[in-house]
Amino acid sequence: MAGRRRWSTEEILDTAADLLHTSDAESFSVRKLAAVLGTDSSSLYRHFRNKTELLRAVADRILAAAMDGYRPDGDWKQRITATAQRLREAFGRHPQLAAIWGRYGSGGTGSRLVMEELLQALWASGLPEEEIPSRYHRIVILVAALIASEAGIATLTPGEYEQGMEQFRVAVLGADPGHFPALAHFAREIRPLGAAGGDAFDEILAAHLARIEAAIP
Incomplete structure (x- = not known):
């Protein structure tokens, strides 16, 4: 009787991502x-000690893929x-x-590549060294939050999205001016979460980097 196939770590991570x-x-x-995979859990525990370690490895692969081929270019803000x-x-x-990235932060190669580049860029900015770690943490939190916000919209099914849009229209366009005067006043201009994700990402990140720049001696 043929034995079960031995899966490589990369094949396990590919299947986990799928x-x-x-x-x-x-x-x-x-x-x-x-x-x-058509195997038993014990065979996977030879590669990963538990579910958390596996999820961290999956997230790290995304980070590594993001940094693949990256070469620093431009000033610190551009980097x-x-x-x-x-x-x-x-x-x-x-x-x-x-x-998963936000919840299961990893210490793998992908994570180190991202951390190194952000720290190197901040180091090149002229900030006092003692401020760099806290500035780094704020940038990571901001970027992770913006990415998670966009991802939350992207993972909605068409039905879920349309239901949310309908609830948004009822909540905004149907607002009682007596109870919600500001909302009623701006109702026609208010857009739902995710409607301008690209612009919001760029503007919020640029504003945050401008604040850092203003703090450089």
Whole structure:
């Protein structure tokens, strides 16, 4: 009787990423992954000690793919912007995995590549060294939040999106001026979350980098 196939780490991660496209981190399990691969969970635990370690590895692959072929170019703001856009594009292709990055931060190669470039760019900005770690953390939190926000919209089904739009129209256009005067006044100009994701991402990131620039001696 032929033995079960031995799956490589890369093949396991590829299959895990595919499975996460149709589920989330909460419903994902090593048992489900093993069933898809046609093996048992114990064989996967030879590669990853637990579900968290596996999810971290999946997220790290997205980060590594985002930084593949990257070469620093331009000033410090351009470098940070280019890195953020690469992360945004990478998770835009895998929106279901965006939340995993924020929750299961990894210490793998992809994570180190991102951290190194952001820290190098801030180091080149002229900021006092003691401020660089806190500035770095704020940039990562901002970029991760913006990416997760866009991903949340991207993962909606057409039915869910239309239902949300209908609720938005009722809430905004039907607002009682007596109780919600500002909302009623601006109702025609207010757009739903995600309607201008691209512009919002660029503007918010640029504004944050401008604040950093203003703090440089």
